Amino acid sequence: MMPIKKIDAYVLSPKQMFWISLAVIVAVLPHLPRLPVWFPLLLILVVASRWLSAIKKLKPMPGLMVVVITMFIFLAIIYFQGLSLNREISVTILTTMTVLKLLETWRKRDAWMVVMLCYFVILTRFFYSQDMLLVVYLLASVIVITHTLFVLQHDNTKGYLQTREIKQTLGLLLAGMPLAVLFFLFFPRLGTPIWGSPDFFGEGRTGMSEEMSPGSISQLFHDDSTAFRVTFAGDIPANSQLYWRGPVLWDFDGFTWMRNKDLSATHRLPIFNNSGNKFSYEVELEPTGQHHLFALDYILHAPDAASLLDDLQLMSSVKINQLKHYQATSVLTQYSPYVPLSTQVINRLTSLPAGFNQKTIKLMRQWQAQNLSPKQLINKALHWFTTDEFYYSYSPPLLHGDTVDQFLFETKSGFCEHYASAFTVMMRAAGLPARVVTGYQGGILNEGYLLVKQSDAHAWSEVWIADKGWLRVDPTAAVSPLRVEHGSQALMSENARNWLDSSWYRKLGEKYDGMRHKWNKWVRDYSVVKQKALFQVLGFDSQDGKSIAIVMGLIMLITTILVLWFLYITRVQRALAPYDKIFQKFIRVFKQRGLIRTDDQGITTFATIASKQFPQVQNSIDEFTQLYLKLRFSKYAKEQRLLDKRLDKLVAKISQDISLYQD
Structure with a gap:
């Protein structure tokens, strides 16, 4: 080789x-x-x-x-x-x-x-x-x-990190920043990016899914990432009213609840008898990779590019693969608008898997025999949760087999999905149509908007009441009122496992999210519509080619001036040798003290005049002059570098000595 x-x-x-x-x-x-x-x-x-x-x-x-x-x-x-x-x-x-x-x-x-x-x-x-x-x-x-x-x-070939080179780099980039801002604001924007919208960068991301099983929501309890942000047009509702509706789960196989995928968009808009608790707001939803949108119970109508299903799920027409903004209006009430249910739907919403949770079914048949009304059955179940040593836990025991029976009669410790699942099974066993609703509950007021985190993920139940509609029932509120009234952050403070759960760390995260919210508002969401609004404020017509040509012409003119200025400064600095730059500093020392050099004065002439006016530094001036002349005709680079340093030190000494004598 x-x-x-x-x-x-x-x-x-x-x-x-x-x-x-x-x-x-x-x-x-x-x-x-x-x-x-x-x-x-x-x-x-x-x-x-x-x-x-x-x-x-x-x-x-x-x-x-x-x-x-x-x-x-x-x-x-x-x-x-x-x-x-x-x-x-x-x-x-x-x-x-x-x-x-x-x-x-x-x-x-x-x-x-x-x-x-x-x-x-x-x-x-x-x-x-x-x-x-x-x-x-x-x-x-x-x-x-x-x-x-x-x-x-x-x-x-000097050191790999030179201060002068770094200053030049930063200077060039800083000079270009105003141009970048101008181009960002005024360059004509496309309604749709050439390469399509940015994709959801979802490696390792968690969030709400279309299914729910024991432990699926409790695993989000310590996830402090942002789910969405909400800006209200007026007052913000109380925390106990903030139920953000997401996937609605109909079908249960004994372990997992699943969404009804056969539903179509409803053609009937919800009609409320009482519209006094109406709230309008804008949601900024983080990418999820799914179609689900979240809105307060109960939304009045679907926003643009979305549909409202028969079970009042809000669905986007496309997957949420980028930041999503939408506006909504909701009426906050426990009852949904009344819509009659067909026999087929009632049968589906009262069905339970055969052979599962026999203890629960037996208990509910005993309650049924007492001829209780639907409201009485609901209250009896909630009272049982309150009085029979049930506990709310973010790390409940693992369940298998008859999960509801195990939870109700053995462990009695669970997160929101355990209570919502068990309560819904109980209502179905009693012959009442019921379903599970997943989403988020609560939020944190953060710099003027409501911040909803993944840790706010929640599940509750809905029970059908004849002639009234769907009644929202949150069994978690019966066991842990603190969770619903003050949010998941109150529980997290009580159950802090490490510094990631500490209040100061969460506050730091909220400050960062406030910065992200402003970034999203002013940069990521700067669209064609906002650019048109800016043109109108400045008195330009965004549809008029002349106006656009004027704006772009001004930007190009400014760009040309700045580029020429930078090239001129760079060329002047490059033309001056190091000793010439030091000579300029030498001249400035005397200029600051009233002695100005004229163009016809060479180094020797100017040095003679300076020595007469400042005799106290004559020796230093003479030494500077001799070194400067020697440098002008030196052929050895190493010698030049040494003399440059000596020359620079002489200028500093002259300036210091003059100041001392003048004082």
Whole structure:
């Protein structure tokens, strides 16, 4: 095997290769959860090999080998993601090619291409999310990538992190920030993104589902993530009235409650006899990947792009894969609007699985024999929960087999889903139509809006009362009034397991959510409608081509002026040698004290005048003049750097000495 030969003329320095590799890493990092499982290994191997080559100055990898590696990687992409040319595979290909490009990046031309690709890679992350923390990270990535441009432009072999280079990078980006804001506000917006709406980035996300079994809701008790935010048009209802209706569960197999998927949208709008408790509000729902929308019991009508089912579930026409805003109006009452039930529906809502929970069925038949009215049956069941040592627990014992019998007659300890399930089975066993409703209960007032968390997940029951409608019954309220009156946060404070459950940590989370709410309102939700409103406030017609042309023309003019100014400043700074910059500081020292140098005065003439006016620093001025003239004609870079430092120190000494004598 032939030994690897070293390169005679190495184009990219180790410092430049370091920053190029870092730019690729920060650009690719937020994509890793969506990329194939082998991608992190590929990234590590490519970056490590190029970094080793840069340090050891090894010969470039043969082009044929790069081609073979690329072909194998393409085959791996096809194997893991298929052949369909969709957004996911396109982003995977772009990201992979950016990493593989490092293998043939040996010249500045290739390095420039890699940096440009990095900008595109971080932009593609917005296809999936525009969350505030992600934007902060991507802005930091832009700083790293832009700094890489400066390192490539100025081949400086000094330390890897130079203050001057960082200042130049930040200066350029800060100069561009006003332009970015102007383009964000005024650039014509599309009603629908070219690549479609951002996808729900749901790895590891929990939330309300279409099924309920023992433990399915209690596992959300310590989930402090946001479910949705609500802004009320007026007063906010009491916490005990905040029942946010979600999936309605009809069918029970002895362990799991399931939604009725055969329902269609209702064509009859709810009619309430009493509309005194009417509340209007706007909901900002976090992505769930499902169709369910949440609204207060009971909603008057469905918002746009949604439908109201016969059981008063609110359903979106599309999956909630991005932040969803909708407005709703609800009437807060325990009874739903009265709609007669068919015999088929009654039979379905009173059915129980055969052979399960015989103790519960036997108990309810005994109660039935007492000729109790529906209201009396309900009150008797609630009274039993209150007086017979039932406990509300966020970590109840595991149940199996006859889960309701075990809960009612053995463990007597459960979360809201245990009580809702058992109570609904009891009502059905007594011949009353009943169903389980899941959703959220309560919320926290946070900076003017109501914050509803996943920990507020809740389940309750509805019982059909003839000639009146569906009656909401929350058996949890009978066992733990604190949960309904003060919310899940009150229980969490009592049952804090660790610092994640502590009040200060939750308060910090609420502050952060307030920032996210503002971000969502002013940035993520800046739509075509809001842009039109802004144009109208400024006196422009968003539909008029002339108005748009004027606005865009002004933005382009400002952009051109700023770019020319930046290029001029950069060229002037680049034209001045280090000793010339120090000479400018020397001139400013005397200018601040009344001695101004004219254009026709050279260094020697000006130094003579300064020595006469400030004789106390004449020796320092003479030394400065001699050093400056020596630097102008020095041919050795090392000597120049040493003299530059000495020259700079002399200026500081002259300024200090003059100040001392003047004082």
